[in-house]
Amino acid sequence: MEHPGQYLATMRDAAPLVHNITNFVAMNVMANVLIAAGASPAMVHARAEVAEFAGIAAALTVNIGTADPEWAQGMEEAAAVMTSAGRPWVLDPVGVGATRFRQELCARLIEARPTVVRGNASEILALAGTAAKARGVDAGDSVAAAEDAARALATRTGGVVAVTGAEDFVTDGTSGLRVGNGHALMTRVTALGCSLTGVVGAFCAGQPPLEATAAALAYYGIAGERAAAQAAGPGSFQVAFLDALHAVTPAEVNASARIVPV
Numbered sequence: 001m002e003h004p005g006q007y008l009a010t011m012r013d014a015a016p017l018v019h020n021i022t023n024f025v026a027m028n029v030m031a032n033v034l035i036a037a038g039a040s041p042a043m044v045h046a047r048a049e050v051a052e053f054a055g056i057a058a059a060l061t062v063n064i065g066t067a068d069p070e071w072a073q074g075m076e077e078a079a080a081v082m083t084s085a086g087r088p089w090v091l092d093p094v095g096v097g098a099t100r101f102r103q104e105l106c107a108r109l110i111e112a113r114p115t116v117v118r119g120n121a122s123e124i125l126a127l128a129g130t131a132a133k134a135r136g137v138d139a140g141d142s143v144a145a146a147e148d149a150a151r152a153l154a155t156r157t158g159g160v161v162a163v164t165g166a167e168d169f170v171t172d173g174t175s176g177l178r179v180g181n182g183h184a185l186m187t188r189v190t191a192l193g194c195s196l197t198g199v200v201g202a203f204c205a206g207q208p209p210l211e212a213t214a215a216a217l218a219y220y221g222i223a224g225e226r227a228a229a230q231a232a233g234p235g236s237f238q239v240a241f242l243d244a245l246h247a248v249t250p251a252e253v254n255a256s257a258r259i260v261p262v
C-alpha cells in the first residue's frame with residue numbers, strides 16, 4: 001500500500017459520526033479511543049432507537065460482548081439500515097465460540113453481510129466452524145492458523161475480514177495484507193480490540209474497506225508502539241495510548257506502517 005497515512009488524514013477531515021452498539025466493558029474506552037483518533041463516536045444500543053440512529057451515522061459497529069436478545073434484535077435492525085444505505089458496518093464477534101447464543105447471533109449477523117469482520121484468531125476460527133482454543137473473550141490461536149478461515153469468511157460475506165494478534169491479517173477473500181505494527185501491552189488493557197473495531201469503522205466511512213482497514217490497523221499499532229515506549233505497565237500504557245492516538249500524524253503512518261501484501 002502506497003500512502004496508508006492518507007486514510008487517517010481523510011478520516012480526520014471527515015470526523016465521521018460512528019454509531020457503536022458495543023459492550024458495557026468497552027463503551028467508555030472505545031468512545032475515548034475514537035475521539036482521540038479524530039472521529040465522533042456515539043454509543044447507542046436501545047432497540048427502540050438503533051435503526052433511526054444508524055440512519056444518521058457514517059459507519060456502524062456491532063460488538064456482541066455483552067449482548068442480550070433485545071440488543072441482538074437491534075443489532076440486526078441497525079445493520080440492515082446500513083446495508084440498504086450502502087454505508088459500512090463492522091462486526092466484532094467477541095467470544096463467539098463460547099456460547100450457543102453468541103454463535104447463533106453471529107450466524108445471523110454474518111448473513112447480513114458486514115463490510116468488515118474484525119476479530120482475534122480464535123473468534124475468526126469459531127465463525128468458520130473450526131475448533132478454536134479461545135478462553136472466553138481471549139484468543140488462544142495464532143493469526144496464521146486463522147488465515148484460511150478469514151479468506152473463506154470474506155468470500156461468504158463479500159466483505160473484508162481482519163484477524164488481529166501479534167501480526168494482523170486482512171483479506172477480502174482474494175487479496176491479503178499483513179500488518180506488523182503493534183505491541184504486546186495492547187493485550188494487557190481490556191477492550192483495545194473492541195476499540196480498534198470502532199477505529200476500523202471510522203476509517204471505512206467513505207473509503208475502500210480493504211485498504212482502509214489495513215491503514216487503521218497500522219495506525220493503531222503505531223500508536224501502541226509509541227505508547228509502549230513511555231509506559232511502565234498497563235495502567236500508564238492506557239493513558240499513553242490515548243495520547244499517541246491523538247498525536248500520530250499521517251506522515252508518521254506513512255513512515256512507520258509495516259503493511260505487506262501476501
Ligand SMILES: Nc1ncnc2c1ncn2[C@@H]1O[C@H](COP(=O)(O)OP(=O)(O)OP(=O)(O)O)[C@@H](O)[C@H]1O
Pocket residue numbers: 094119120121137138139164165166167168181182183184186187189190191192193194195196217220221
Ligand atoms: N502480541 C502482540 N504484539 C503486538 N500487537 C498485538 C499483539 N496482540 C495484539 N496486538 C494488537 O492489539 C490490538 C487488539 O487486538 P487483539 O487481537 O488483542 O484484540 P481482541 O482480542 O479482540 O481484544 P479485546 O477482546 O480485549 O478487545 C491490535 O491492534 C493488534 O494488532
Ligand SMILES: Cc1ncsc1CCO
Pocket residue numbers: 023025026065066094137190191194
Ligand atoms: C472482558 C470482556 N467481557 C465481555 S466483553 C469484554 C471486553 C473485551 O472483549
Ligand SMILES: [Mg+2]
Pocket residue numbers: 094095119120137193194
Ligand atoms: Mg475482542
